[in-house]
Amino acid sequence: MTSILAVRGLEKTFGNVVAARDISLEVPPQQTAGIIGANGAGKTTFVNMITGHLRPSKGSIAFEDRDITGLPSRAITRLGISRSFQVAQIFPSLSVLDNLCAAAAIAHGSDRILGCAITALRSPRTLAEAEALIELFQIARFRDSRAITLPQGVRKLLDIGMAMASWPRLLLLDEPTSGISIEEKFDIMDVVMAALRSRKITVLFVEHDMEIVARFAERVLAFYDGTLIADGTPDKALSDPRVQLLIGGAKQKLAVLPRAADA
Amino acid sequence: MARANLVGALAFLALAAAAPSLPPWLVSLATIAFANALVVLGLMVLWRAGLVSFGQALYYAIGAYCVALLSRFAGITDAFLMLLAGGAAAAITAFLVGTLLARYREIFFAMLSLAVSMILYGTLVKTESLGSTDGFNVPPATFLGYAPHGGVLGLWLFWVVLGTCAIAAILVSAYFRSVAGALAVPVRDNEIRVEFLGLSVNRLIHLKLIIAGALGGFGGALAALAIGHVDPNMAYWTTSGGFVFVTILAGAASVAAAFVGSLGFELVRSFAVDVLPGTWQIILGSVLLVTILFLPEGLGSIFLRLRRSEARTP
Amino acid sequence: MLTALAIFTDGLVYAAYLFVVAIGLTLIFGVMKILNVAHGAFYAFGAYGAATAVGIYFDRGLPVAGGFLLMVLAAMAMGLLLGLVLERGVLRLVYGKDEVIVVLVTYAAFLILEDVIILVWGPGTYAAYQPLVAAGSIAVGNLVLSGYDIGLVAFAAILAACATWALKRTRYGRLLTVVIFDRETAAAFGINVTLVYTVTFLLGAMLGAIGGAVMAPKIAVTLGIGVEVIVLAFAVVAIGGMGSIEGALIGALIVGLCRAAAVHLVPQLELFVIYAVMALVLVFRPYGLIARAQPRRI
Numbered sequence: 121m122t123s124i125l126a127v128r129g130l131e132k133t134f135g136n137v138v139a140a141r142d143i144s145l146e147v148p149p150q151q152t153a154g155i156i157g158a159n160g161a162g163k164t165t166f167v168n169m170i171t172g173h174l175r176p177s178k179g180s181i182a183f184e185d186r187d188i189t190g191l192p193s194r195a196i197t198r199l200g201i202s203r204s205f206q207v208a209q210i211f212p213s214l215s216v217l218d219n220l221c222a223a224a225a226i227a228h229g230s231d232r233i234l235g236c237a238i239t240a241l242r243s244p245r246t247l248a249e250a251e252a253l254i255e256l257f258q259i260a261r262f263r264d265s266r267a268i269t270l271p272q273g274v275r276k277l278l279d280i281g282m283a284m285a286s287w288p289r290l291l292l293l294d295e296p297t298s299g300i301s302i303e304e305k306f307d308i309m310d311v312v313m314a315a316l317r318s319r320k321i322t323v324l325f326v327e328h329d330m331e332i333v334a335r336f337a338e339r340v341l342a343f344y345d346g347t348l349i350a351d352g353t354p355d356k357a358l359s360d361p362r363v364q365l366l367i368g369g370a371k372q373k374l375a376v377l378p379r380a381a382d383a
Numbered sequence: 384m385a386r387a388n389l390v391g392a393l394a395f396l397a398l399a400a401a402a403p404s405l406p407p408w409l410v411s412l413a414t415i416a417f418a419n420a421l422v423v424l425g426l427m428v429l430w431r432a433g434l435v436s437f438g439q440a441l442y443y444a445i446g447a448y449c450v451a452l453l454s455r456f457a458g459i460t461d462a463f464l465m466l467l468a469g470g471a472a473a474a475i476t477a478f479l480v481g482t483l484l485a486r487y488r489e490i491f492f493a494m495l496s497l498a499v500s501m502i503l504y505g506t507l508v509k510t511e512s513l514g515s516t517d518g519f520n521v522p523p524a525t526f527l528g529y530a531p532h533g534g535v536l537g538l539w540l541f542w543v544v545l546g547t548c549a550i551a552a553i554l555v556s557a558y559f560r561s562v563a564g565a566l567a568v569p570v571r572d573n574e575i576r577v578e579f580l581g582l583s584v585n586r587l588i589h590l591k592l593i594i595a596g597a598l599g600g601f602g603g604a605l606a607a608l609a610i611g612h613v614d615p616n617m618a619y620w621t622t623s624g625g626f627v628f629v630t631i632l633a634g635a636a637s638v639a640a641a642f643v644g645s646l647g648f649e650l651v652r653s654f655a656v657d658v659l660p661g662t663w664q665i666i667l668g669s670v671l672l673v674t675i676l677f678l679p680e681g682l683g684s685i686f687l688r689l690r691r692s693e694a695r696t697p
Numbered sequence: 698m699l700t701a702l703a704i705f706t707d708g709l710v711y712a713a714y715l716f717v718v719a720i721g722l723t724l725i726f727g728v729m730k731i732l733n734v735a736h737g738a739f740y741a742f743g744a745y746g747a748a749t750a751v752g753i754y755f756d757r758g759l760p761v762a763g764g765f766l767l768m769v770l771a772a773m774a775m776g777l778l779l780g781l782v783l784e785r786g787v788l789r790l791v792y793g794k795d796e797v798i799v800v801l802v803t804y805a806a807f808l809i810l811e812d813v814i815i816l817v818w819g820p821g822t823y824a825a826y827q828p829l830v831a832a833g834s835i836a837v838g839n840l841v842l843s844g845y846d847i848g849l850v851a852f853a854a855i856l857a858a859c860a861t862w863a864l865k866r867t868r869y870g871r872l873l874t875v876v877i878f879d880r881e882t883a884a885a886f887g888i889n890v891t892l893v894y895t896v897t898f899l900l901g902a903m904l905g906a907i908g909g910a911v912m913a914p915k916i917a918v919t920l921g922i923g924v925e926v927i928v929l930a931f932a933v934v935a936i937g938g939m940g941s942i943e944g945a946l947i948g949a950l951i952v953g954l955c956r957a958a959a960v961h962l963v964p965q966l967e968l969f970v971i972y973a974v975m976a977l978v979l980v981f982r983p984y985g986l987i988a989r990a991q992p993r994r995i
Contacts, residue, residue, distance in 0.1 A: 171579070197581035209576040211569040222569050225562045226580040241565035286581060435797045483980060490732055490796050491983045494935050498975040501928060505968025620928055624804060631801060661815045668808030675802055676790060 124149045124290055124322050125170070130179035132165055139165040141346040143179070147322060149289075152313070154333035154354070155326045156367055157343030163326045164206065166343070167292050170324075171203045172196040183290065197227075202288035206295045206326075208279035212268035216259060216278055218242075219267055220250035220285060227286035253281040256315045272299045273308050280312055284319070291316060293325035297332060305329065309336055334358060342367055388556065391639055395549045402541050407534050412649050414541045414609045417548050419626065420645035421602035424555055425595030426630040427641055431559075432591055433571030434488065437623050438496030441480075441503050442473040442596045444618035446603025448513070449473075451521045451613040462524040462543055466604050473600020474593055481592035485585045488574075500618055507615035518614025521607050544605050551598060552638050558594070559638070563587060628667065632674055634681020644681075699839055704957045710846045712953025713853035714912055718926055719933040719945045720860060721904030727877050727940025728897040730796060731788065734803040736905045737927030738810035739779055743772035743909025745814060748823040748918045755827035764828060772910035773903045779810070780902030784895055792894075811923060822919040829914040849911060853949075860942050873897065877940060932975040938985025947986055 123146035130143040140162045147153060157163045168174040170181060172193035180189045188196055211219050224246040254260055257277045262270060267278065276296055283291060296312060297305040313336055316323050324341075327333045333340060333354060340357035342350035344366045350357040357363055402410055422439050429436055446469035453459040453468060480499055487495050508516055523536055531539050558564040566587060569577050574584050607613050616622060633644030655663030674681065722736045750771040754764045783806055791802050832844035864870035876883045876893050884890045909922075916922065929952070937948025952971055959970040982988055 173579075193579050194581045194583055197579060203579065209573050209579070211572040211576065213568055213572055222566060223580050226566070226577065226582045229562050229582075240560055241562050282576070282580065435801075487979075487983060490800070490939075491979065493797065493800065494732075494931060495976060495979045495983075497928070497931065498935070498972045498979065501972040502969055502976060505966075505970075505972055508968060509965040621924060627801070627804075662812055664808045664812040668805040668812075671805035671808070672787065672802060675798060675805065679798070 123147055124184055125324075126182040126185075127170075128180050128182075130166070130169060130181065131177050132162075132169060132174060133177045138346055140169070140176075143348055145341065145348065145351060147290075147324065150320055150322050151338055152316075152323045152325075152336060153339040153341055154337030155324060155341045155343065156328070156330070156333055156357075156363075158367055161343040161367075162346040163343050164294060165346075167203060167294055167324075167326060170196075171201060171292060197286060197288075200286075200289040201292070202283035202286055202290075203292040204276070204280045204283045204294060204296060206298055208272075208275040210267045210270075210275060210278050210282065213266065215264050215266055216254065216262050216270070216274075217247075217250055217264060219278055220253050220281055221246040223282040223285035224249035224253075249285060253284060256284075256318070257281050258311055273304050276300065277308065277311065280315075284315070284321075287319070288321060290322045290324070293323065295326050295328065297327065297329060305332060306335070330358060387639070388553070391552060392549065394639075395545055399542055399545050402538055407537055410537050410541050411609065412653060413646060414537070414544050415606060416646040416649035417544045417642060418602045418605035418609055419629070419649070420548060420642045421551055421605070422599045422626045423629045423633060423641040423645055424551060424638065425598035425602075426626055427633070427635050427638075428555065428558070428564075428567075428591050428598075429595050430630055431564075431567035431571070431635045432588060433567075434588070434591075435493050435627060436496040436595065437493045437620060437627060438498070438500035439595065439599045439626050440618045440620065440622040441496075441500035442477060442599030443603035443606070443622065443626075444500075444503055444507070444613075444615070445473045445476055446470065446600035446605075447607035447613045447617050448507070448603075449600070450604045450607040451519060454522050455519065460522055460525045460530075461528075462526050462540070462608055465524070465608065466543070466547065466601060469604025469607075470597050470601040473603070474597035476600075477593045477596020478589075481589045481596070484592055485589040497620055497623070500623055501620060504615055504618040504620075507618055514614070516615060518612060518616075521611050521613060523611070524608045540605075540609050544609070547601060547605060548642060551601070552642070555594075555598075556638050563590060567591070628671055630681075631671060632681055634678075636680060640681065700961055702838075702840060704954070704961050706840065706842060706846075707960065708950075708954035708957035709850055710953075711956055712949040713850040714908070714915075715929060715933050715953055716853045716946055716949035717849075717856060717911060718905065718908035719930045719937075719949060720856065720942060721901035721908070722930050723934045723937070723940055723942065723945045724860075724904070725898055725901035726934065728873055729894055731803065732796070732800045732931075732939075733901070734800060734927060735779075735783060735807040735810060736803075736901070736930060737923035738807050738814075739776055739902045739905030740909035740912075740926050740930075741814055741923030742775040742779055742810070743906030744913040744916070744918045744922060745818050745823065745909075746771040746775040746906065747910035747913040748825040749818075751825040751827055751913070752823070755831070761828070761831045764831070768828065768910045768913070769907060772906040776903030776906035777899055779906070780899040783902070784898040788898070807923070807927075811920075814923075815920065820920055822917050823913075825913045825918060827914070845914060852911065857942065857946050864942065869896075929971065932971055935975055935985060936978045938982075938987035941985070941987040944985055944987035 125147040127146075128144050130140060131138070132140040143166060155163050155166070165174065169176050172188070172191050172195065175190045180187060182188065183196075183199060183201060186199070188199060211222060214222065218241070221242055225241050225243070228245060228249070254263055257280070259274055259277055259281075262274050267275070270278065276299075280293065280296065293312070297308060300308055309332055325337070337354055340350065340352065340354050341348060342357055342360070342363045349366065350360045350363045398413075422443055425442075426436060426439055449469040449472045450465040453465050459465060484492065484495055484499070507513060513519065523530070523532070524540065526539055526543070529539075566577065566582070570584055570587065577584050603617065606617075629641075629644050629648045632648065633640035651666070652663065655666050659666070718740055721739065722733060725731055725733050725736070747768040750767045751764065754767050787802060787806055788799070791799050829843065829845045832848060834844055835842050835847065864874060872883075872888055872893060875886075875888065876890060880890055933948035933952050934945060935948070936951055937944030937946065951974060955970050955974050956967060959966045978986060
């Protein structure tokens with residue numbers, strides 16, 4: 121298999137609004153790619169189409185050489201693609217452990233609902249899986265806390281952890297560091313990337329922070345107005361004049377810092 | 384968990400043993416209360432997933448009318464046979480209705496379930512051959528050939544109801560511990576997440592609807608045998624409302640609460656109707672209000688708190 | 698041909714009455730997102746109040762118009778009183794809670810109010826037919842139309858027009874529309890949302906009571922009228938679209954005409970057809986026929 125994900129001519133319109141236009145790309149296995157773009161550029165629409173939340177108006181999506189265009193999200197999850205969310209989608213009334221047990225139970229449980237009616241939620245298998253994820257993301261001290269009480273950073277880690285319970289081969293992270301303070305962003309990303317790399321997962325992550333993208337991505341996909349305007353290494357893509365003009369790049373950001381140091 | 388089952392089993396056995404020494408009106412009242420408790424148990428299954436059905440009376444009435452029709456037109460009087468038939472008819476209906484209903488949530492789910500039950504009501508009321516608003520009587524039940532009368536009949540009905548309730552309680556408790564049952568809370572909390580983890584929430588809810596429908600049917604069948612009469616009011620929205628009332632009172636946490644709550648409700652209702660005839664709905668409404676405002680987890684939460692505090696003390 | 702005309706006129710009259718009852722319900726839902734089961738109690742109190750007013754006023758030789766006015770005023774007074782008690786006393790405590798919880802609270806209030814009716818008016822039946830008789834009748838070809846029914850249709854039409862105009866042209870109406878769309882933003886702009894809620898609820902309650910008042914001369918005012926009407930109002934509002942006045946109008950017309958058709962053609966289906974239509978509409982349009990687009994959640 122040459123590419124784990126192959127997208128051709130992807131398009132999405134909502135009535136008169138064209139949210140995504142003519143998107144084509146291929147992702148080799150185990151690559152870590154960053155997706156950048158201003159708000160409304162079509163990043164989340166792209167992620168939603170890959171993960172089955174939206175059906176593309178045109179074009180095709182292939183995962184591991186298999187056509188997954190238009191499949192519902194749960195089928196896509198079962199095939200090996202997971203995602204995390206801009207706003208962490210967790211189960212507020214359950215503990216961290218139970219959140220992960222639920223994710224593991226669904227992932228490894230039977231596809232048949234009746235099978236689900238017989239197995240227990242906290243079985244040895246789901247517990248082992250949940251504990252492994254807790255360790256991987258270093259959130260052991262929050263193990264029994266109710267998810268609604270968690271600080272933002274831990275929520276995002278839990279969200280990603282739940283997505284990992286199904287042992288996906290491709291993981292899409294929608295703004296993994298959004299809402300997290302600047303001091304914590306890098307630490308959180310370090311933990312996440314280490315966890316993902318240990319399981320050999322291909323990652324596409326949406327980010328607004330260019331420093332995070334420059335540091336963690338091997339490849340950058342730049343979106344603007346529904347299309348890709350740049351696709352290459354961070355150095356190349358972030359110094360692309362179109363990207364700098366339309367999205368803003370590392371160069372602009374660095375320009376701010378010396379002045380603050382002067383004052 | 385095993386201890387709760389043991390306590391429950393003992394309670395049921397104690398009731399069964401005590402029945403012959405209790406006054407017949409109490410046995411009769413308890414029979415109806417426990418039959419209704421089955422419907423409440425079904426509502427609990429749905430309530431845990433965040434769904435409130437204002438149309439369980441549909442299944443209650445199907446179970447009841449199934450019994451009445453079998454005994455009137457097919458000459459069947461065996462209680463066990465009619466019970467199974469009523470439950471099966473309701474389960475099949477729930478399967479069919481559920482293919483539609485499983486797609487809805489919250490207010491829309493409540494309204495659609497209401498509409499479907501009112502369709503049955505509207506049909507029953509206008510059907511002359513079924514007695515329209517008067518309904519019709521159900522002949523006394525027999526038990527595998529044995530045909531008791533009077534007080535003994537009442538006792539046998541009570542024992543059959545108790546037995547059905549015990550089986551239902553065990554099965555539903557097991558269901559709550561299973562993945563499908565335990566996922567009710569995640570579904571209520573965040574349905575989109577459950578879908579993204581790989582489970583079809585609609586199919587899960589469809590299963591819950593079938594369970595609730597079947598329980599409603601069994602309850603209705605037993606009620607028909609106990610009351611000896613069926614009428615379209617059993618499908619009316621206020622009947623559904625009554626079941627919802629007890630469910631809120633009982634809460635979603637404890638299976639036992641369905642039975643205790645239902646018994647309590649029937650006792651208070653008959654007491655209030657006798658002693659304070661013009662105000663029993665005021666009492667009902669006030670109790671419901673107080674429960675919702677101050678004890679949102681229902682009385683069952685008191686059981687849970689007791690159990691948790693026991694677990695903590697050494 | 699005569700049957701078709703009869704169906705049309707019957708349907709229109711029934712639709713008019715349903716609209717007057719349902720407009721309050723849809724208004725309260727649209728603004729406050731509350732499905733108010735107690736609306737049935739507003740209707741019942743309005744009917745009983747009007748029946749009492751009719752009993753006091755008519756048969757004394759006083760001008761008939763005054764009687765109609767008194768009925769409406771009695772209803773408005775009932776609605777105002779009940780609305781205040783319910784909104785300030787009970788609903789205020791559950792704002793912001795789960796929609797279904799609030800419905801259950803209104804259901805509890807409904808149960809309580811049903812018994813209050815017995816306490817005040819007793820379990821008997823009241824007849825208030827005098828306004829019906831006083832309005833006379835008109836013959837149109839082979840059909841005899843009651844003057845009261847014609848007045849009812851006219852009243853409903855005027856009410857619909859006024860409500861639509863008020864929402865679109867008056868300052869208060871536009872405030873309401875803003876609150877309907879986004880409560881938090883409205884509050885952030887300085888709109889006194891609490892006041893808007895209270896006023897809306899009172900308006901809705903009064904409209905519900907007026908619905909009962911205008912129906913009082915046509916029915917037997919007795920126990921259970923509130924219970925019957927609330928499910929019909931739900932059907933109308935669910936079909937038309939919750940929170941929409943045009944929706945209430947369309948829902949009322951559909952239910953009214955379907956029922957009239959059933960009554961004249963296949964009487965056994967009278968009740969069946971109303972809820973079957975409701976179920977059918979909800980299957981294809983869960984938010985009703987006049988629905989607003991729902992925003993993206995993730």
